[in-house]
Amino acid sequence: MLASANIKSRILLVDDDEFTLTLLSRILEKADYEIFQAECGEDALNIILMQEPDIALLDINMPGMSGLDLANHLRLETGIPFMFLSATSDAEIVKQAVEYGAVGYMVKPVDVLNIVPTVEASLARAKEIKQLKKSELNLTSALASGRETSMAVGLLMTKFQSDRQVAFDVLRNHARSNRRPIHEVASELLQAEEAINQFKKLFSAK
Missing domain, CATH: 3.40.50.2300 (Response regulator)
Incomplete structure (x- = not known):
């Protein structure tokens, strides 16, 4: 039960x-x-x-x-x-x-005899669906985080003319020193780059 x-x-x-x-x-x-x-x-x-x-x-x-x-x-x-x-x-x-x-x-x-078994089976099914949705959400989040990290590494490679491993190590070490998840630091880095690009467009329009 x-x-x-x-x-x-x-x-x-x-x-x-x-x-x-x-x-x-x-x-x-x-x-x-x-x-x-x-x-x-x-x-x-x-x-x-x-x-x-x-x-x-x-x-x-x-x-x-x-x-x-x-x-x-x-x-x-x-x-x-x-x-x-x-x-x-x-x-x-x-x-x-x-x-x-x-x-x-x-x-x-x-059917009185089937009430409890039917409810138990339905609760079990509901639990399975909930776990599946949670797994899908975690997977989606992990994939998104992976994409952000990869893009941030690519940005660092371009900005500082480094290879991929060096760029990744710098990003990871910075995240560790600040005790933050690497994908959060990567996301902020991408947002900062987007903000700078927006200002570039504004200056170009002058």
């Missing part, structure tokens, strides 16, 4: 059906999850402002803000993973749920 003895996974249940909401809450609380309940999308948004859940279980068909509308908000504004609860297993509805980015799907009436 993903919920640990020290840290409980937080689940937001959103359903306008009181029976379903109560049933899910009792079963998941017994499985040692921390539960928040909302009977409509608006109430769910208010809860999220005070306490961000690890995952939200959304009924698709609700009056006012539908589960799909709420899911779209979560996807665009919060990054909170979500799964759907629906009275139908229609292929088109399931496809739509996938397109919205749902990490799980349960059909009403819910």
Whole structure:
């Protein structure tokens, strides 16, 4: 189970059906999850402002803000993973749920024995996606940092007529002596060069 003895996974249940909401809450609380309940999308948004859940279980068909509308908000504004609860297993509805980015799907009436395993699988999937996004972000950042460093080395080679290794060593040693990441120093160097070029254009226009 993903919920640990020290840290409980937080689940937001959103359903306008009181029976379903109560049933899910009792079963998941017994499985040692921390539960928040909302009977409509608006109430769910208010809860999220005070306490961000690890995952939200959304009924698709609700009056006012539908589960799909709420899911779209979560996807665009919060990054909170979500799964759907629906009275139908229609292929088109399931496809739509996938397109919205749902990490799980349960059909009403819910199978009591499958509630906890389905939620656990959805939480695991959400965790995998979060780690993947983090890895992609780190990779993008690393590639950008590498490009900045390479460009800064090239700039130093041109300015001081040095070879690549010497230029890199100077840049690295300067960063180390100032206890700063080399890519930050490289970025500042490139920005300074860009600023100087802007002034060159202004003087050339005189």
